[in-house]
Every structure is written in C-alpha cells, then in structure tokens.
Amino acid sequence: MPQLSRLPDAVLFKELLTLTAAAYAWTLIIGPRELTGAALPILDASDLLLWMRQPESESSSYRTFLDQLAKYHVPHAFVYPVDIPEDNGNGYRFQEEMRQLAHKLKRRTEMARPESSGNVVDQLRQHVQPELLKALEEKPQLEASKTQETVEAFLAKDATLPASREARREILNQVMNDVMGLGAARTSCPGF
Amino acid sequence: MAASKLISLWSERPEMCRRTITHALAQGWAEEGQEVLIIQTEAPSADQDPGAWVPRFRSLSPVLLRNFLMGTSESYGCLNYLGYPMLFCLKSCLP
Numbered sequence: 280m281p282q283l284s285r286l287p288d289a290v291l292f293k294e295l296l297t298l299t300a301a302a303y304a305w306t307l308i309i310g311p312r313e314l315t316g317a318a319l320p321i322l323d324a325s326d327l328l329l330w331m332r333q334p335e336s337e338s339s340s341y342r343t344f345l346d347q348l349a350k351y352h353v354p355h356a357f358v359y360p361v362d363i364p365e366d367n368g369n370g371y372r373f374q375e376e377m378r379q380l381a382h383k384l385k386r387r388t389e390m391a392r393p394e395s396s397g398n399v400v401d402q403l404r405q406h407v408q409p410e411l412l413k414a415l416e417e418k419p420q421l422e423a424s425k426t427q428e429t430v431e432a433f434l435a436k437d438a439t440l441p442a443s444r445e446a447r448r449e450i451l452n453q454v455m456n457d458v459m460g461l462g463a464a465r466t467s468c469p470g471f
Numbered sequence: 472m473a474a475s476k477l478i479s480l481w482s483e484r485p486e487m488c489r490r491t492i493t494h495a496l497a498q499g500w501a502e503e504g505q506e507v508l509i510i511q512t513e514a515p516s517a518d519q520d521p522g523a524w525v526p527r528f529r530s531l532s533p534v535l536l537r538n539f540l541m542g543t544s545e546s547y548g549c550l551n552y553l554g555y556p557m558l559f560c561l562k563s564c565l566p
Contacts, residue, residue, distance in 0.1 A: 295525050299540075300475035302533030303508040303548065305500055307493045308479040311512045321479050321512075331482035331489055340483035363488055377495040384478065384496070 292320045314347045322353050323444060327387065334362040349435035352447035359387070407433045407454060423455075430454050497547040506537060507547035 299306050308325070311318050322328070330344060345355055361380060364373045410429050434447055480489045490511070497507040528536050540548035 291521055291525060294529075295521055296477065298525065298528055298533075298536055299508050299510075299548075300477070302536045302540075303506045304475055305497070305505060305507045306475065306477040306510060307497055307507065308477065308510045309489050309493050309512055310479045310481045314481065324477050325479040326476045327478045329478055329480045329492075331480060331492065333483075344481065344483070361492070363492070374495070377492065378499055380492075381496050381499040 292324075296324050314344060316351070319351060319444070322348075322351060325357065327384070328353075328358045330358055330360045331363050332360055334365070345435065346432075349431045352431070352434060352444045352451065354437065354447075355435045359384075427451070427455060494545070497545070501546040508540060508550065509547065510550045 296306070308321055310321060328348075330341060332341060341360060345358065348355060348358065364376045407430055410433060411426060430451055434451060480493055482489050493509055493511075497509050500507045524539075528539070537548060540550055542549040
C-alpha cells in the first residue's frame with residue numbers, strides 16, 4: 280500500500296485528487312483530529328462532510344464544528360451528521376447501518392454543489408440586515424468583528440450560495456463593505 | 472463511471488470509529504462493484520512522497536493508478552499520509 284510522507288502542497292494535492300477522481304467513484308478522506316486551517320485543502324475538495332457523533336452526546340462539539348466551518352466559509356449544507364452504531368464495528372446491526380448509510384450517501388442529492396447566482400450580494404444583504412438589526416438592539420455600537428460573525432453565520436446556513444470558499448469570501452467582503460458603509464472599498468476578512 | 476464524489480469524515484473525539492466506518496463504507500461500495508479510495512490522514516507511518524509518483528501517473532490510465540493504490544487485503548484503494556498539508560500552510564503565510 281503506498282504511503283505518503285506528508286499531505287502534498289495545495290497544487291500537488293489538487294493534482295492527486297484529479298488523478299483519483301478519474302479512477303474512483305468514491306474517495307473517502309479520514310480527516311485530521313482537529314479542524315484547523317491546515318485542513319482547508321480537504322474541505323475545499325469535499326463534496327460532503329460526515330460528522331461522526333455518539334447518539335447520546337452533547338451537541339456542543341457539533342455546534343463548535345459548524346462554527347469553525349462558518350469561519351472558513353464552508354456551508355453547513357455539506358455536513359451530514361451520523362450517529363455511531365453502538366456495537367462499534369461488530370455484528371449484524373453495524374453492517375446493516377453501514378449499508379443504509381452507504382445507500383443514503385449514494386442518493387444524497389445535496390452533494391451537487393450549487394452554482395453561483397447573480398445578484399447574490401443584494402439578496403444576502405436583504406436577508407442579513409434583520410439579523411444585524413437584532414444584534415444592534417443588543418449592542419448599539421456594533422463592532423466589525425460581530426458584524427462579520429453574523430454575516431459568516433448567515434452565509435454558512437445558506438445552501439444556495441456558491442460553494443467555493445473563495446466565492447464566499449468575496450461575497451462576505453462585499454456584504455461587509457455594504458453593511459459597514461464602506462461602499463465598493465475592499466476589505467480583507469480574517470480566517471483564511 | 473458516474474461523477475466522482477469525495478467525502479471527508481470528522482468526529483468530536485479522535486478515538487471515535489471513523490476508520491472503522493470508512494472501511495465499512497468502502498467495503499460495501501466495493502462489493503457493489505464501485506471503485507473506492509480511502510485517504511487516511513495522520514497515519515502511523517508513511518514512506519512515499521507524492522511528488523515522486525503523482526507525475527508518473529499523469530499520462531497513465533486510471534486502471535494503473537487503481538492497481539498501484541490497491542490495498543494488500545482490501546478490495547479498494549488505500550493511501551496514507553502522516554499529517555497536515557504543512558507546505559500549503561507555510562506558503563499561505565509567506566509574503
């Protein structure tokens with residue numbers, strides 16, 4: 280079995296995935312232990328993120344995972360939470376649950392990434408302004424970071440927006456400029 | 472072959488059975504005759520640089536790549552690497 284001394288740099292990683300996409304119907308990547316900026320090439324390449332959780336577990340870690348994805352401008356629509364079977368790899372029940380999961384994944388239509396739509400910034404601004412007004416009621420001197428957080432959270436929940444992080448970053452910049460009164464001026468958003 | 476799909480698996484704790492579930496999914500699809508590849512991050516060992524072998528497969532057929540990546544005891548492909556895309560991060564930080 281071939282083994283790699285490190286994950287290739289972004290260009291090589293993309294070429295590696297291009298090669299494997301031509302050869303395989305399915306590529307499954309077991310992600311790193313923690314979701315950090317170092318894992319962005321994996322997020323960018325993924326059609327779907329499976330989140331494994333214990334059936335009775337607290338939802339806070341899942342919430343944290345979603346918040347991290349929002350920070351990296353990965354839409355929440357690509358996350359599919361899966362409860363880990365109790366027998367953990369042994370027995371008929373596990374095999375049956377895996378068979379059902381494989382079936383669901385094959386049929387999951389959400390895996391088709393949405394394409395960019397025109398006038399998306401105007402639509403997003405109209406949708407996000409009520410959220411910002413709500414935040415302003417709590418804190419009249421709304422900080423840029425809080426505004427960005429609100430817009431990021433809204434972006435992450437919207438599955439109809441373009442899927443690529445680059446496109447979402449551009450939309451975020453435009454919306455931030457708009458709602459913060461900077462007009463066409465460009466700002467760069469942290470988190471990349 | 473239908474359009475290739477890539478799924479990444481994450482969990483709230485590292486000890487959770489991502490690896491077991493990944494291999495179970497791969498085994499199921501492989502038994503249906505579908506071509507599956509598993510890429511495992513943070514593998515315990517790794518000894519090949521992708522920069523050395525990826526260029527060799529640019530002009531070769533997908534079948535040869537599948538043969539190259541075929542696991543010794545599995546009916547699907549496996550690829551291990553040690554850690555994060557560190558070079559990517561370093562490049563991102565450079566001016």
